[in-house]
Amino acid sequence: MTADTVAELAGKLAIPADKLQKNIDDYNSYCDHGQDPDFFKNPDYLVGKFYSGAYGTVGGVKINENCQVLDDDDKAIPVLYSAGSDTNTIYANSYNFTLPGNTMGFAVNSGRIAGLEAAKLIK
Numbered sequence: 001m002t003a004d005t006v007a008e009l010a011g012k013l014a015i016p017a018d019k020l021q022k023n024i025d026d027y028n029s030y031c032d033h034g035q036d037p038d039f040f041k042n043p044d045y046l047v048g049k050f051y052s053g054a055y056g057t058v059g060g061v062k063i064n065e066n067c068q069v070l071d072d073d074d075k076a077i078p079v080l081y082s083a084g085s086d087t088n089t090i091y092a093n094s095y096n097f098t099l100p101g102n103t104m105g106f107a108v109n110s111g112r113i114a115g116l117e118a119a120k121l122i123k
């Protein structure tokens with residue numbers, strides 16, 4: 001949900017605008033002073049801006065079945081492997097919530113494959 005002002009946002013959320021404004025002002029002042037007397041949040045994370053993100057970055061680096069990174073011509077770049085969210089092209093711009101553990105499963109297994117392939121090179 002987006003709004004141009006705090007009051008407008010409060011209206012859209014059907015919550016009291018004055019309380020939302022106070023909450024934001026309080027939090028911003030905690031960020032300025034590096035101390036949160038309400039919830040004792042770790043000062044390292046007292047930041048004014050919030051960037052949402054979850055479930056990793058998908059659709060990134062292109063790989064083959066051995067987790068070797070591919071160039072623009074789909075040729076494997078020697079001794080370069082990728083795994084996990086950096087390379088999870090199986091989801092492209094969608095994510096299947098009905099199958100729990102599927103990104104974690106890809107991360108673990110692609111890491112395993114990349115490791116095994118790299119170990120073969122060392123041998």
Ligand SMILES: Cc1cc2nc3c(=O)[nH]c(=O)nc-3n(C[C@H](O)[C@H](O)[C@H](O)COP(=O)(O)OP(=O)(O)OC[C@H]3O[C@@H](n4cnc5c(N)ncnc54)[C@H](O)[C@@H]3O)c2cc1C
Nearest residue numbers: 053054055056083084085086100101102103104105107108
């Ligand atoms: C809120 C949330 C809920 C999730 N729930 C599920 C779920 O229910 N089921 C599921 O399957 N998946 C879930 N996921 C996704 C899953 O966590 C990821 O797919 C998985 O962790 C990806 O593993 P990864 O090893 O590729 O990356 P990451 O787990 O992100 O590991 C990358 C690591 O690299 C480190 N790193 C970054 N930059 C550098 C650097 N320059 N030098 C050294 N180290 C660096 C980071 O600190 C991090 O430890 C969830 C993700 C989130 C955020």
